[in-house]
Amino acid sequence: MTEQTEPRTDGIDYDPAASSLTGQVDQGVLEELLAIRSSIDNFDATLVYLLAERFKATQRVGHLKAQYNLPAGDPGREASQIKRLRTLADEAHLDPEFAEKFLNFIISEVILHHQAISAFHSTGGETS
Numbered sequence: 001m002t003e004q005t006e007p008r009t010d011g012i013d014y015d016p017a018a019s020s021l022t023g024q025v026d027q028g029v030l031e032e033l034l035a036i037r038s039s040i041d042n043f044d045a046t047l048v049y050l051l052a053e054r055f056k057a058t059q060r061v062g063h064l065k066a067q068y069n070l071p072a073g074d075p076g077r078e079a080s081q082i083k084r085l086r087t088l089a090d091e092a093h094l095d096p097e098f099a100e101k102f103l104n105f106i107i108s109e110v111i112l113h114h115q116a117i118s119a120f121h122s123t124g125g126e127t128s
């Protein structure tokens with residue numbers, strides 16, 4: 001038998017019923033909460049997959065920019081993305097301020113990745 005020394009990272013150890021409320025609230029309320037949390041778990045998993053795909057795409061942009069010596073950030077593109085996402089958020093009844101902050105948060109991480117790729121290229125790294 002293989003002994004496990006590290007916690008699993010594949011979600012098998014995940015306990016969807018983990019809560020600090022166990023024993024403190026009515027069982028019926030807890031069951032309703034767990035049912036709603038099951039949807040929240042699906043949304044969160046989807047977000048992770050969506051973000052992973054977005055970062056795969058931006059990594060490709062990062063390599064292209066490094067290859068052609070283009071700046072990591074593109075403020076003109078960002079302004080246009082923010083305007084579009086604020087409108088979409090508004091239509092979807094999501095706070096546009098939150099949508100803008102969330103996009104900016106992701107973009108700043110992307111820019112850090114672009115800068116790391118660019119540094120790698122300029123020290124003779126692979127081009128793709």
Ligand SMILES: O=C(O)C(=O)C[C@]1(C(=O)O)C=C[C@@H](O)C=C1
Pocket residue numbers: 058061062072073074075077078106107110111114
């Ligand atoms: O489209 C680009 O040029 C990117 O580098 C991607 C991206 C983004 O994450 O959407 C990131 C940085 C830029 O400032 C603009 C957009």
